[in-house]
Amino acid sequence: MSEISLDRPANWPRVGGMVDWCKHRERPLLLIGAAAQIVVLAGMIGLHSLPLLRGKTVLLRVQPVDPRDIFRGDYVTLSYEFSRLPAHAIPDLPDEHGNESARFFRGYRELTPSGLTLLINRETPLVIDLSSIQDYDKGHIPGARHVAMSQFDPENKELTKARELAIAVYCKNGQSSSQAASRLVKAGFKHVYWLGGGLASWKQADLPTSRGNR
Numbered sequence: 001m002s003e004i005s006l007d008r009p010a011n012w013p014r015v016g017g018m019v020d021w022c023k024h025r026e027r028p029l030l031l032i033g034a035a036a037q038i039v040v041l042a043g044m045i046g047l048h049s050l051p052l053l054r055g056k057t058v059l060l061r062v063q064p065v066d067p068r069d070i071f072r073g074d075y076v077t078l079s080y081e082f083s084r085l086p087a088h089a090i091p092d093l094p095d096e097h098g099n100e101s102a103r104f105f106r107g108y109r110e111l112t113p114s115g116l117t118l119l120i121n122r123e124t125p126l127v128i129d130l131s132s133i134q135d136y137d138k139g140h141i142p143g144a145r146h147v148a149m150s151q152f153d154p155e156n157k158e159l160t161k162a163r164e165l166a167i168a169v170y171c172k173n174g175q176s177s178s179q180a181a182s183r184l185v186k187a188g189f190k191h192v193y194w195l196g197g198g199l200a201s202w203k204q205a206d207l208p209t210s211r212g213n214r
Contacts, residue, residue: 003185107192112201113205114205120168129145141209146171163187169193169195173196
């Protein structure tokens with residue numbers, strides 16, 4: 001039977017020596033890790049500071065609005081030109097009712113009362129009321145201009161000045177104004193909108209109206 005020796009070989013590393021070696025290398029490793037973190041943070045700060053150091057100053061025209069809200073009192077809303085995206089700048093925007101093919105052949109876009117409100121707030125379009133003068137005086141969309149359907153002419157000199165602007169037409173129930181929208185498209189107007197359902201849908205949505213010439 002062979003005997004097993006429990007003596008440690010001469011070349012066996014001592015535990016104390018390993019500990020001393022780790023302690024000796026610990027300080028440089030910590031310094032290297034700290035330096036790497038500082039370099040990374042400095043690079044991130046530098047990248048975010050470049051626009052401030054090399055960028056150009058942009059002056060914005062401020063458009064203050066004072067709606068004089070009844071409940072909140074007087075306050076100001078700041079509006080910038082670049083924050084407004086005209087609806088006609090989106091060529092592939094589908095019709096609100098999802099009927100893209102019908103919109104393509106009509107050439108004008110149908111709007112709901114909320115859609116027209118959004119258009120008015122964004123683009124300040126020319127809104128034309130084609131109802132009778134009696135119905136117009138009883139109530140119309142604020143800011144709308146009255147033009148009798150019998151006198152509506154897309155080739156009118158005053159109207160042709162707005163050929164490149166957004167134009168929204170409506171009447172009492174939407175029937176006559178849809179024909180007017182088609183005539184505007186045929187006359188070369190590019191941004192034509194029609195209020196589906198006419199003023200009746202506007203009132204049904206509980207939106208404000210004006211009387212007389214206001």
